[in-house]
Amino acid sequence: MTSIVKPKIIHQGLKRNALGLTVRDYEGGMSTLCAGCGHDSITAALVQAFFELDIPPHSVAKMSGIGCSSKTPAYFLSASHGFNAVHGRMPSIATGAHAANRDLVLIGVSGDGDSLSIGLGQFMHGLRRNLNMVYIIENNGVYGLTKGQFSASADVGTKAKRGEVNKQPPIDPVQIAMALGGTFVARSFSGDKDQLVPLIKAGIRHTGFALIDVLSPCVTFNDHEDSTKSYAHTREFRHPVVQADFVPPAQEIKAAYDEGEVMPVELHDGSRILLRKVAKDYTVGNRGEAIEYIRDRQRAGEIVTGLLYIDESEPDMHTVNGTIAAPLNQLPHETLCPGAEALAKLQARYR
């Protein structure tokens, strides 16, 4: 057996959530990724976010494609169904899953190879449909499983481990999402749990496609000095512009903020996101200006992070379709089949 089952040890004093579950109940199998891989930190952030939101694990479906990042759904929420699709095609599976059962909480984990090369089309159409899911790209600039080829997110001038220099411009999922009308666009860093956990929570509660591009260094193939996706580089050049604090429904806002610094966004379930400006010159909620800002900072070699754009007013896939509220997979056959009499009647036009 090549998968490793993690022993479940629950300490007496371990905190329990509203469902009476501990954080252990949100974990999965043992990670088989390299020691120090950024992806494992994201897995930990996911565990924490689902635990803190009191979501029953079996109401979640974990979606992924192919690659190192796509292996990670095996490492969290072992009581959730998982779907390891073919390379780059997770968004279509997620679309069908959500079409059939709109109550399912969909968490997609993909990588820069899976989403920005082979799956770029499906990624963009998932965005365009405003599919109600969280879509995390664990972005490290390289193909890990095939041993270190550049991915489409590699920056110009970045060096591969074996010395090759990348000369093609990167594809930035954040800028794509902005341009395509993404309704929740965020970027974070696997090493910044304080920023990442609230982003994941907000993404889960957002009705629509929540993209979180997470820079997640590859310790084996892309963590060296000349890489722009290394831990050291990301730490030095990341530029947080907005901190998003997540406040569940009916909870008081406790922290004191100066007026004008915080913009609350109410989500469909009554929870709120408090957008706190970190960079004074960033305008929250203006798509055009945001795109320009991100591009300018990118030119200056900086990586803009935070919840960069959110719009709760855009309709998601089911709203556009006008689907009934009940999940389609739960409708009894009697309501779906028009019956013998209707069949006889409707054939009049074929006589």
Next chain:
Amino acid sequence: MAESTKSRVNDFVLKLANVNGTGSASANSLLMKVIFRMGIPVSGKNFFPSNIQGLPTWYEIRVSKDGYLGRSGAVDLMVAMNSNTYERDLKEVSIGGTLLYDSTWPRDRLLARHDIEILGVPLARLCNEHFSNARTRILMKNMAYVGTLAALLELDRKLIEELVQETFARKAALTEANMQAINLGYDYAVEHFDCPLPTRVQPMDKTSGHIMIDGNTAAALGCVYAGATVGAWYPITPSTSLMDAFKSFCERHRKDPKTGEKNYCIVQAEDELAAIGIVLGASWNGARAFTPTSGPGISLMNEFLGFAYFTELPAVIFDVQRVGPSTGMPTRTQQADLLSAAFASHGDTKHVLLFPSDPGECFELAVAAFDLADRLQTPVIVMSDLDIGMNDWMCKELTWDASYRPDRGKVLGAAELEGVKAFHRYLDPDGDGIPYRTLPGVHPKGAYFVRGSGHNQFGAYTEDAAEYQQVVDRLRTKWATAAKLVPEPVIRKARKPADWGIVSVGSCDPAINEALDKLAEKGIHVDYCRIRALPFGKKVTQFLEQHDRVFVVEQNRDAQLKSLLALETNHPMQRMQSILSYGGLPMDCRCIVEGLQEAQRRGAAA
């Protein structure tokens, strides 16, 4: 060129040569419908270009008192409305037949045949004189020839008017204009020709209890009745009208009467790769989901089809086959995806195929496809084709058994999961090769990982040789189970004991049935086995064994059905002989009659 006998009451072929985009389709289907309502068996074949306006298009109407609905190969009456194809249309008329043309423009040079009757009607001039709008003039020319044909063939004019009124129910002015055009053509014919022609119709009572419907519409109805809720697709000829029909039936029958909310979700995907992905995502969640496509779409779906086979997810795919390879001829028919569908994807894969032979079976087998996909937890591909899918066929009225309940297969619900100690996805407790599955969101104990990578019988990742082999060997057991569950072949026994048999699938059926009658008249008696599914099952194997010689009739160049038979049944290739038709036109019976006669001659000589 076939010979047309002088008197052909209720037994002739009417062919109309038009320019596409000129509105001829509605006039031509009106003609067919009138004949149908007069109680005479009829079928219509549309030979249309992959184009919106300006290219040649033909419509062939076969009128057959004996109920033969395939093509006969003859043309008894040609309506030549396209100057660009006039020469070849003239040539195609059977000896003793009739050609009708628009005599507004002289065609002297082209009226070069003396073995047929040529009738000229100044259709354009008549319409120009009576209608002012340029577009109307073009459209009404078609209705004017309908009028002329009404006189020549003695069509029921009351029925014509009835149909015109039905067509333009909401636009009284259009009814009037169309009737005026029809009368123009009619009056001219009565005044100038000996009406009716010896080739004409006479009311019968052979169409009651029947409808004229195309296979895509019938298949869409099957999807509605089977309870499909998710449809995903990418537009591709000739399958597009299947989803169009599904949508329009759903608009009428699948909306909440109070809120107008839909209990279905149709997703127009970005490509076929996504369309099949959407189907799998929905099926994984227990919704009945389908996608209509054609050969190029099947090619793109290959990776996911293998994934679905290996992860054991239900899916229903309609392959409305067209001429390949590559873009091929998108508006012409063929049965050339048999092998690519049967073995779609890399690795050891095999897929359940169903072969409807007419729209009635498109309805029936669409429902069966969903039941089989759920029961077997695997993709089921319904192998229709352009001829069945897009042409109007006369078939028995569709009926529905109110006691039908969908077979959702082995799905464990919350209560069952509560009672089990642990759930393992790929165990085979029943020994039929079909494991139990669970749906997301139902119960924590049901959770498992769908993965196309190596997995063992417990559903866990594996790279172990024995564990992997155990899973794929069980899939072979499942294939054997499928052979017992799929629809059996339809066998037509010859009136006399026969050493020879015909084996075929799908839309070859009308041509074969007609050929069998013709051959019997000549003293050649042949049994016929129409396969309705892959895996083939016992009865197909028996049929092959019981006949000294089997003629495999199919519509592709490489005898794909014959290959499949040899591969799946081990029947010796040398005991099978191919009769092939693959030019893109629906099969006509002559190739079968000639093929068997030739075989008999050679047999006699040996």
